[in-house]
Amino acid sequence: AQTVTQSQPEMSVQEAETVTLSCTYDTSENNYYLFWYKQPPSRQMILVIRQEAYKQQNATENRFSVNFQKAAKSFSLKISDSQLGDTAMYFCAFMKEGGSYIPTFGRGTSLIVHP
Amino acid sequence: EADIYQTPRYLVIGTGKKITLECSQTMGHDKMYWYQQDPGMELHLIHYSYGVNSTEKGDLSSESTVSRIRTEHFPLTLESARPSHTSQYLCASRGFGRGGYNEQFFGPGTRLTVL
Numbered sequence: 001a002q003t004v005t006q007s008q009p010e011m012s013v014q015e016a017e018t019v020t021l022s023c024t025y026d027t028s029e030n031n032y033y034l035f036w037y038k039q040p041p042s043r044q045m046i047l048v049i050r051q052e053a054y055k056q057q058n059a060t061e062n063r064f065s066v067n068f069q070k071a072a073k074s075f076s077l078k079i080s081d082s083q084l085g086d087t088a089m090y091f092c093a094f095m096k097e098g099g100s101y102i103p104t105f106g107r108g109t110s111l112i113v114h115p
Numbered sequence: 116e117a118d119i120y121q122t123p124r125y126l127v128i129g130t131g132k133k134i135t136l137e138c139s140q141t142m143g144h145d146k147m148y149w150y151q152q153d154p155g156m157e158l159h160l161i162h163y164s165y166g167v168n169s170t171e172k173g174d175l176s177s178e179s180t181v182s183r184i185r186t187e188h189f190p191l192t193l194e195s196a197r198p199s200h201t202s203q204y205l206c207a208s209r210g211f212g213r214g215g216y217n218e219q220f221f222g223p224g225t226r227l228t229v230l
Binding site (some may be wrong): 004009035037038040043044045046047050067091100101102103104105106108 | 133148158209212216223224
């Protein structure tokens, strides 16, 4: 079974600064996907960024980028130029390729962006 | 935001009541899911469906049941609510989004309190 660990229950950052959220996972699979989801207060969870394990290049989406270290089984999320709207719970998730396509989620990191 | 809806958004009921949490999506997705979300914990999968007349139990033991009579509708029923059922329930569907990725889309959630 896969496990996903987010070791930072809470993080805070000043507006316009950069913050990195950590995520590690444990799996024996070679082909899989990794995700970061964002859940703002009282709003729907949305996908922020995804990474295919076979790709060496780190995924980026505007101010969001990941540092994917396959050998270390690490998948951190970097948010640059933090904005107040980035305040949310962030969940890291793992999904193996094939099978049921059901992701395993971490416990989440609560990020607060201060003005 | 994703075209997936949940009603009610908030519900407070007494022990022993039968309740149904509604979930519907307008994206034509075959795969749908129910998760239970508690603060500081992973999202736990309680039920999923691969299409009409297909339902499976997830990894979290639950006294709930689901049905999938129509593609767009995936209701969750608790026959006899207990205080231990107090939680947030998230519905999700899987399909291709604007970015071309096969991803999960989440509803806004139902926050259930059983007194």
